[in-house]
Amino acid sequence: MRADLLFDDIAGLDEALAAVDGFDAVLVGGLLRPRPAQAGGLSGLADAVAGTPLASRVAEAAEKASAGGGDEGHFVALAAARTALLGSVHDALVARVDEVTGRPVADPWAAGPDSGEERAGNLLVAARGWLCDLARTGWQGIDHELVGGAAPVVSAMLPDPALRRLATLLDGFAAELAACCPGASLERVPVRRWADLWARALLLTLPGAASGPAVGEVSGRLLPLGVDVQEHATAVQAQVHAVFEPADGGVSRLVRASVSAPKPDTVVGAGLWQGLRPHMSLLAAVGEGRAVDLDAMPLTAEGDLLWDDSRARAGEPADVFATARVALPVAAACAVSPLDRHPVRIAVPVLVEGYGVEGYGVERDGMEDARDVAGGVVLDVAGCRLRVDTDRVPAAGPLTPQAVASSGACLGLLRWDAGEFLLQPLAVERTVRKKPVAVHAGAWAGGTSDKAGARAEKAATDAVVVLRERAGKLLRK
Amino acid sequence: MGDGALSVWEKSSTVRVVPSARPRKLAKVPFVELADGRLQGVVSSGSDIGRVYVSSVAASTYAFSCSTNNNRPCGGARGSFCNHIRALVGEAVLQYGAERVARYLKVEAGESVDAPSLTSAMTAARPGAGDASAAAQVFSRFLRQLAYLELAATTAPLPEMHWFPTTGAVAA
Numbered sequence: 001m002r003a004d005l006l007f008d009d010i011a012g013l014d015e016a017l018a019a020v021d022g023f024d025a026v027l028v029g030g031l032l033r034p035r036p037a038q039a040g041g042l043s044g045l046a047d048a049v050a051g052t053p054l055a056s057r058v059a060e061a062a063e064k065a066s067a068g069g070g071d072e073g074h075f076v077a078l079a080a081a082r083t084a085l086l087g088s089v090h091d092a093l094v095a096r097v098d099e100v101t102g103r104p105v106a107d108p109w110a111a112g113p114d115s116g117e118e119r120a121g122n123l124l125v126a127a128r129g130w131l132c133d134l135a136r137t138g139w140q141g142i143d144h145e146l147v148g149g150a151a152p153v154v155s156a157m158l159p160d161p162a163l164r165r166l167a168t169l170l171d172g173f174a175a176e177l178a179a180c181c182p183g184a185s186l187e188r189v190p191v192r193r194w195a196d197l198w199a200r201a202l203l204l205t206l207p208g209a210a211s212g213p214a215v216g217e218v219s220g221r222l223l224p225l226g227v228d229v230q231e232h233a234t235a236v237q238a239q240v241h242a243v244f245e246p247a248d249g250g251v252s253r254l255v256r257a258s259v260s261a262p263k264p265d266t267v268v269g270a271g272l273w274q275g276l277r278p279h280m281s282l283l284a285a286v287g288e289g290r291a292v293d294l295d296a297m298p299l300t301a302e303g304d305l306l307w308d309d310s311r312a313r314a315g316e317p318a319d320v321f322a323t324a325r326v327a328l329p330v331a332a333a334c335a336v337s338p339l340d341r342h343p344v345r346i347a348v349p350v351l352v353e354g355y356g357v358e359g360y361g362v363e364r365d366g367m368e369d370a371r372d373v374a375g376g377v378v379l380d381v382a383g384c385r386l387r388v389d390t391d392r393v394p395a396a397g398p399l400t401p402q403a404v405a406s407s408g409a410c411l412g413l414l415r416w417d418a419g420e421f422l423l424q425p426l427a428v429e430r431t432v433r434k435k436p437v438a439v440h441a442g443a444w445a446g447g448t449s450d451k452a453g454a455r456a457e458k459a460a461t462d463a464v465v466v467l468r469e470r471a472g473k474l475l476r477k
Numbered sequence: 478m479g480d481g482a483l484s485v486w487e488k489s490s491t492v493r494v495v496p497s498a499r500p501r502k503l504a505k506v507p508f509v510e511l512a513d514g515r516l517q518g519v520v521s522s523g524s525d526i527g528r529v530y531v532s533s534v535a536a537s538t539y540a541f542s543c544s545t546n547n548n549r550p551c552g553g554a555r556g557s558f559c560n561h562i563r564a565l566v567g568e569a570v571l572q573y574g575a576e577r578v579a580r581y582l583k584v585e586a587g588e589s590v591d592a593p594s595l596t597s598a599m600t601a602a603r604p605g606a607g608d609a610s611a612a613a614q615v616f617s618r619f620l621r622q623l624a625y626l627e628l629a630a631t632t633a634p635l636p637e638m639h640w641f642p643t644t645g646a647v648a649a
Binding site for chain 2: 021144151155158159161164165168169172175176178179180188189190191192193196197200204229230231232233234235237239256257258259260261262263264265266268269271272275276278279280300302304306307308340342343344345347390391392393394395397417418419424456459460462463464466467468470471473474475
């Protein structure tokens with residue numbers, strides 16, 4: 001791994017992000033009565049895509065929106081331009097990561113055509129209307145009434161699996177906005193984040209944007225690397241990153257298997273694992289450190305296994321660090337679908353070894369907020385300082401910042417946020433009495449005999465029992 | 478805001494704007510939220526398993542309200558906080574932390590704020606009865622949360638969840 005490349009400038013990156021920032025600032029004040037500074041942000045976005053097929057539509061949208069007369073079509077065009085810019089940022093970052101890892105780039109996976117299903121048009125229209133109202137009001141203009149408008153749309157969408165992506169996104173976004181109401185009294189705004197969520201949601205309201213992906217079937221051996229857990233108040237997803245070795249001896253691939261579920265906000269910690277466990281046997285295999293044999297498991301062109309327990313069988317024990325040292329370097333990455341090209345989605349498994357640890361609370365000029373919380377760990381990799389995002393490790397697991405700080409090898413996901421590459425640890429290897437001992441972030445995915453873990457499991461079980469009992473009494477009346 | 482370069486927080490796509498709830502026992506108070514300018518929630522009746530109370534305290538004024546889910550006023554909530562409201566404050570502190578609850582309710586609290594000090598600071602202001610009409614809405618939001626238990630899990634990927642990383646920081 002050539003870590004030094006992670007810190008080299010990328011041509012054009014700052015310019016692209018400046019155009020994004022300019023547009024994002026427009027959404028802070030809203031597009032109802034735009035001021036001259038906002039017109040500048042809009043035209044900057046239009047200029048940035050002037051050489052693309054979007055040019056004329058975005059130029060028109062910027063002009064209309066600058067005059068306070070933007071309609072839904074214009075807002076969609078602006079969201080598309082912003083998404084395209086961040087897509088280019090994503091591509092540049094991924095190209096850099098490929099240089100760093102030296103990983104082979106995969107041929108496009110030969111899968112069938114996507115399902116192209118069209119869905120519940122009226123709900124998509126309602127969601128689009130809400131998002132456009134947000135754009136007009138701006139983050140500083142949000143209030144409970146406006147934000148609450150998302151709730152009925154989300155409730156209607158959630159039961160439909162085909163609308164789950166948009167519903168889950170809107171649910172998390174609206175909860176966040178609600179917690180920040182009224183916008184007029186906000187001291188600061190998560191400018192890029194909210195613009196990200198807004199643009200993403202708006203594009204997902206377009207017919208076909210979230211249609212079923214192209215799928216083929218694969219058989220062979222799956223060697224898990226680790227689990228990435230994502231959650232907001234009312235949803236959780238666990239993504240297992242793994243190397244897939246086809247039974248036919250073809251090129252092995254980097255793949256993911258995901259399981260997600262809506263949840264009440266009081267289901268947290270070990271409760272997240274409990275909610276997901278029954279739906280993907282792979283979590284138990286990860287907890288036990290086993291490989292899994294796949295038989296005709298659906299795989300998308302993006303490298304996502306669409307998990308089906310009936311097509312999986314627990315296999316031999318497989319050491320994650322052996323997988324990382326032997327199988328990971330030769331596994332090819334899958335292509336990313338056009339809409340998913342966003343820096344936030346970059347999550348590339350890498351093994352980092354032979355580093356020094358700069359320890360906790362490392363001071364760094366200009367860093368602030370979440371970034372310099374005590375407990376921050378920085379790895380010194382051949383003279384380069386790679387920050388470890390220990391915050392992304394699930395609470396219900398044995399991997400702690402201390403374990404990372406005392407490790408000699410770290411298997412993690414290379415990510416990028418706010419202008420910097422970060423390492424999200426999946427597992428670390430420490431030397432205890434001259435023997436390597438691994439600690440996995442997802443060790444408790446399938447359950448645990450650890451004392452603290454078992455207590456967390458019990459508490460989570462009790463919480464769900466109470467909620468189910470309440471639901472039984474109150475919901476069906 | 479908006480002047481000059483954005484801070485790292487403002488430029489982050491994944492910054493956690495709302496910390497996730499801390500684990501707590503739910504038997505007594507199955508639902509708590511800081512919303513609509515109020516601390517509000519649902520409290521189980523001590524005597525009747527089929528009955529719950531919908532309780533709330535408004536920010537700034539601490540105007541309070543407590544009634545059953547069938548809209549009958551709570552006998553204890555005349556003049557001051559009933560035990561349901563006290564339990565609500567206690568569980569809100571467990572779920573969100575005392576500082577966040579105090580900030581939301583606009584209670585001037587010292588360094589070591591906890592549930593009892595929060596409650597006494599609010600009752601000392603001799604708050605009046607609040608708007609009971611929101612009870613139905615709070616109750617329906619509780620039911621909406623319960624309905625999440627009935628929704629099916631899926632193994633189709635949700636790429637949007639990359640914007641919502643977990644945070645181990647809630648372990649304590």
